[in-house]
Amino acid sequence: MVSVNGAELDIAGKTIAEYLASTNYDPKRIAVECNGDIVPKAKYVETILQDGDSVEIVSFVGGG
Numbered sequence: 001m002v003s004v005n006g007a008e009l010d011i012a013g014k015t016i017a018e019y020l021a022s023t024n025y026d027p028k029r030i031a032v033e034c035n036g037d038i039v040p041k042a043k044y045v046e047t048i049l050q051d052g053d054s055v056e057i058v059s060f061v062g063g064g
Contacts, residue, residue, distance in 0.1 A: 001052070002051070002053045003054045003055065004029075005055070005056060005057055007064075011049055012050055013022065014048070015045055015046065015047055015049070016039060016044040016045075016049065017045040018025075020044065023058075024026075025057060025059065027041065027044070029060045030059050030060065031036055031057070031058045031060070032056070032057050033055065033056040033057075034047065034053055035053055
């Protein structure tokens, strides 16, 4: 199980890119942190989520 923003999901073995493709997140407007480290967007396709990982996804919101 992988914790994503506090929710336990059965996505171990998937890449960050694969997980994001199954969600409504806009990859251009988010930042992803895995186990306390920011993951560069270029690494989403090669970063494989492991059992026990903790992922935080933050969406950027414009306003003014």
